[in-house]
Amino acid sequence: MSADxxxxxxxxxxxxxxxxKEFAEAGFSVAVIERGRNIRHRTDYKDFEPxxxxxxxxxxxxxxxxxxxxxxxxxxxxRGSTLQYWIRDSDHPYYTPEDRPFRWYQGYSLGGRSVTWSxxxxxxxxxxxxxxxxxxHGIDWPIRYEDLAPWYSHVEKFIGVxxxxxxxxxxxxxxxxxxxxxxxxxxxxxxxxxxxxxxxxVINSRGAHITEPTKEQAELGRGACRYRNYCDxxxxxxxxxxxxxxxxxxxxRTGNLTILTDSLVESxxxxxxxxxxxxxxxxxxxxxxxxxxxxxxxFMCASTIATACVMLNSKSERFPNGIANSSxxxxxxxxxxxxxxGADGELPGLExxxxxGRAPAGIYIPRYANVTEHDRxxxxxxxxxxxxxxxxxxxxxWQPGIGADLKQRLHQPGPWTVGLSxxxxxxxxKDNRVTLHPSxxxxxxxxSPYIDVHHGANERKILKLGTDDAVAxxxxxxCVNVRARYDENKDWSGGAPGEGIHEMGTARMGHDPAESVxxxxxxxxxxxxxxxxxxxxxxxxxxQNPSLTYMALTARAADHxxxxxxxxxx
Amino acid sequence: xxIERPAGAEQSAVRRRDVLLGAIxxxxxxxxxxxxxxxETAVPELHRGGSKFFAEDQMRLVGRIADIIIPETDTPGxxxxxxxxxxxTLMAGWASEATRSRFVALLRDIDARATARHGxxxxxxxxxxxxxxxxxxDADSFRGNAGLPDFRDxxxxxxxxxxxxxxxxxxxxxxxxxxxxxxxxVPLAEIxxxxxxx
Numbered sequence: 137m138s139a140d141x142x143x144x145x146x147x148x149x150x151x152x153x154x155x156x157k158e159f160a161e162a163g164f165s166v167a168v169i170e171r172g173r174n175i176r177h178r179t180d181y182k183d184f185e186p187x188x189x190x191x192x193x194x195x196x197x198x199x200x201x202x203x204x205x206x207x208x209x210x211x212x213x214x215r216g217s218t219l220q221y222w223i224r225d226s227d228h229p230y231y232t233p234e235d236r237p238f239r240w241y242q243g244y245s246l247g248g249r250s251v252t253w254s255x256x257x258x259x260x261x262x263x264x265x266x267x268x269x270x271x272x273h274g275i276d277w278p279i280r281y282e283d284l285a286p287w288y289s290h291v292e293k294f295i296g297v298x299x300x301x302x303x304x305x306x307x308x309x310x311x312x313x314x315x316x317x318x319x320x321x322x323x324x325x326x327x328x329x330x331x332x333x334x335x336x337x338v339i340n341s342r343g344a345h346i347t348e349p350t351k352e353q354a355e356l357g358r359g360a361c362r363y364r365n366y367c368d369x370x371x372x373x374x375x376x377x378x379x380x381x382x383x384x385x386x387x388x389r390t391g392n393l394t395i396l397t398d399s400l401v402e403s404x405x406x407x408x409x410x411x412x413x414x415x416x417x418x419x420x421x422x423x424x425x426x427x428x429x430x431x432x433x434x435f436m437c438a439s440t441i442a443t444a445c446v447m448l449n450s451k452s453e454r455f456p457n458g459i460a461n462s463s464x465x466x467x468x469x470x471x472x473x474x475x476x477x478g479a480d481g482e483l484p485g486l487e488x489x490x491x492x493g494r495a496p497a498g499i500y501i502p503r504y505a506n507v508t509e510h511d512r513x514x515x516x517x518x519x520x521x522x523x524x525x526x527x528x529x530x531x532x533x534w535q536p537g538i539g540a541d542l543k544q545r546l547h548q549p550g551p552w553t554v555g556l557s558x559x560x561x562x563x564x565x566k567d568n569r570v571t572l573h574p575s576x577x578x579x580x581x582x583x584s585p586y587i588d589v590h591h592g593a594n595e596r597k598i599l600k601l602g603t604d605d606a607v608a609x610x611x612x613x614x615c616v617n618v619r620a621r622y623d624e625n626k627d628w629s630g631g632a633p634g635e636g637i638h639e640m641g642t643a644r645m646g647h648d649p650a651e652s653v654x655x656x657x658x659x660x661x662x663x664x665x666x667x668x669x670x671x672x673x674x675x676x677x678x679x680q681n682p683s684l685t686y687m688a689l690t691a692r693a694a695d696h697x698x699x700x701x702x703x704x705x706x
Numbered sequence: 707x708x709i710e711r712p713a714g715a716e717q718s719a720v721r722r723r724d725v726l727l728g729a730i731x732x733x734x735x736x737x738x739x740x741x742x743x744x745x746e747t748a749v750p751e752l753h754r755g756g757s758k759f760f761a762e763d764q765m766r767l768v769g770r771i772a773d774i775i776i777p778e779t780d781t782p783g784x785x786x787x788x789x790x791x792x793x794x795t796l797m798a799g800w801a802s803e804a805t806r807s808r809f810v811a812l813l814r815d816i817d818a819r820a821t822a823r824h825g826x827x828x829x830x831x832x833x834x835x836x837x838x839x840x841x842x843x844d845a846d847s848f849r850g851n852a853g854l855p856d857f858r859d860x861x862x863x864x865x866x867x868x869x870x871x872x873x874x875x876x877x878x879x880x881x882x883x884x885x886x887x888x889x890x891x892v893p894l895a896e897i898x899x900x901x902x903x904x
Contacts, residue, residue: 186872188872198805317890364884364885365903487894488894491888494885494888530869539777542865543781546869
């Protein structure tokens with residue numbers, strides 16, 4: 137069986153970039169296949185435009201938004217200046233039950249959603265790998281924190297993470313560069329909340345932003361943050377981590393990387409004789425022509441739902457329901473973080489204090505429920521992201537007033553305000569799943585996803601309890617005009633599933649091939665040269681933003697696979 | 707490419723005005739105020755009639771109402787910052803048919819109110835009458851269903867257009883394209899006025 141490449145990596149985002157880098161640096165030939173268009177680092181970014189150079193207040197024209205971006209345009213990060221990173225919904229249809237909406241924010245272009253991510257970086261703690269087995273929801277993780285810790289370090293040193301050493305057991309420290317300091321409002325909040333709630337911590341947010349470039353980062357053309365906070369337009373300084381700024385250039389300089397854009401992977405080819413994946417089939421989206429590519433090893437990094445769909449669509453005599461799906465689990469246990477709730481308030485005082493520069497930072501309140509507090513009837517937990525700031529002119533929107541008085545008022549910043557946004561854990565549930573639609577296809581004839589996900593009782597409980605906690609913390613901090621982002625009169629508050637943009641599960645890891653798709657090395661139980669290292673591999677969600685964990689899992693899996701390639705076993 | 711105003715909070719109203727007029731004079735009274743950035747600019751064309759969506763009389767009405775919402779003080783007002791042109795562009799390129807109809811009807815309604823009360827179209831009323839009428843509508847628009855619900859959206863677009871314009875962001879407020887540093891806690895007096903961002 138001749139191979140075009142040693143390794144095919146499907147997807148060029150957060151994890152695809154890491155797989156490409158690790159294999160290319162180890163001397164293997166790598167093809168990264170990206171369904172979306174090419175994006176050139178720096179050249180294609182719109183990050184030097186001041187507000188008055190962004191047409192229409194950076195909004196998407198209304199008719200275009202309704203016609204082509206009905207889902208995408210509901211997301212804060214989808215604007216005129218970032219539109220090139222997001223799909224047109226009309227090009228990538230998916231379906232849900234009518235009463236169960238799922239918001240799927242899809243970033244198909246080179247670099248994927250690593251270009252537009254919120255750049256929060258938090259390690260999982262030891263408890264996060266244990267809770268499935270403790271409370272019986274989902275299966276046990278086949279790895280523990282200690283298995284991943286060195287790979288967290290490996291990833292963090294390369295990407296650049298700013299933060300403070302806190303020594304919290306539930307949120308282990310990363311390899312940090314200097315933190316972005318708390319502003320005056322955040323310092324007051326920290327002091328008062330920690331005093332009122334000794335079991336809780338308010339810490340500097342941790343993010344993939346360079347504050348002290350390493351030699352390796354400088355060699356890749358990456359520099360320190362300039363405090364513009366235009367990050368999700370792409371950063372010409374390379375100050376935040378993305379595939380485009382870091383992993384793909386690192387892979388490219390080895391000479392071992394080939395990138396194919398505008399190439400949509402349709403399925404994985406299974407070779408019955410060898411019991412291995414032989415390669416992939418893809419469609420060239422420019423002319424709809426069909427192609428095949430062969431390799432010794434396949435890494436699926438297409439993003440959770442896309443990866444699940446490619447695998448479900450990879451049917452053979454041996455795997456009539458999708459490759460590596462002898463368990464029937466493929467597509468199931470789809471999860472997301474729950475959010476959309478929290479609280480806002482005004483912090484009196486500090487009227488004569490302000491800040492300068494736009495830091496892409498803020499505060500983080502790590503999980504405390506069932507970690508340092510055990511007094512509530514709820515499983516798992518939640519954390520909060522937040523910041524303190526002084527609103528500028530935009531506060532006029534909610535208050536009447538015109539004329540010179542209005543201008544005079546807006547000439548000065550508004551009162552300090554604090555917002556806390558909850559990120560909560562979602563339990564794995566067999567019935568939350570993606571399948572292939574029985575009849576609908578995209579323009580290339582590839583079956584469309586059918587996504588059926590709902591939140592359960594524990595998720596609702598977290599949203600309510602967490603909101604109450606946010607209100608209590610703001611009040612304890614001395615805030616006034618505290619408003620809960622939660623409507624008591626609604627059966628459901630918070631967003632639809634998918635709005636966390638942290639899709640996880642569908643090809644979960646596990647010890648037992650009868651109830652999981654992947655082993656402890658992210659390797660398919662059924663197909664030894666097929667690996668899945670994007671969010672699809674996740675067994676639970678924890679409360680932390682997941683990208684760092686995906687990257688660490690990818691680097692760890694690649695290291696294992698490199699061993700197998702070297703000893704000839706795949 | 708930071709647009710720095712003369713440092714410090716001591717800028718009196720008079721000085722800010724002088725600096726601005728000086729800058730305009732320097733570049734011949736048109737085109738880019740600060741010579742920063744590229745060709746297109748939010749600074750208004752001096753000659754009207756180039757509107758893309760509104761008729762001339764509607765543009766006058768938009769401009770007058772916008773200038774009542776954000777008047778010229780020691781710094782330019784809405785029209786001085788090009789917000790009437792901005793709003794016309796917004797209607798031509800961004801707004802759906804439904805949005806356009808709402809705002810066209812709003813303008814018609816404001817004109818009709820002026821006529822009913824003062825016997826003259828809005829732009830022909832005297833400035834005090836105009837200001838009183840808009841102040842009333844503004845107050846109403848924040849009281850649930852009373853008054854003109856579409857006014858609030860119109861007003862907010864005018865405000866957004868002003869404070870995201872080059873004049874609004876960098877002359878009336880403070881703007882830095884590349885701050886280059888983060889100072890998490892400084893005396894407000896050192897900054898002098900609000901940044902264009904929160």
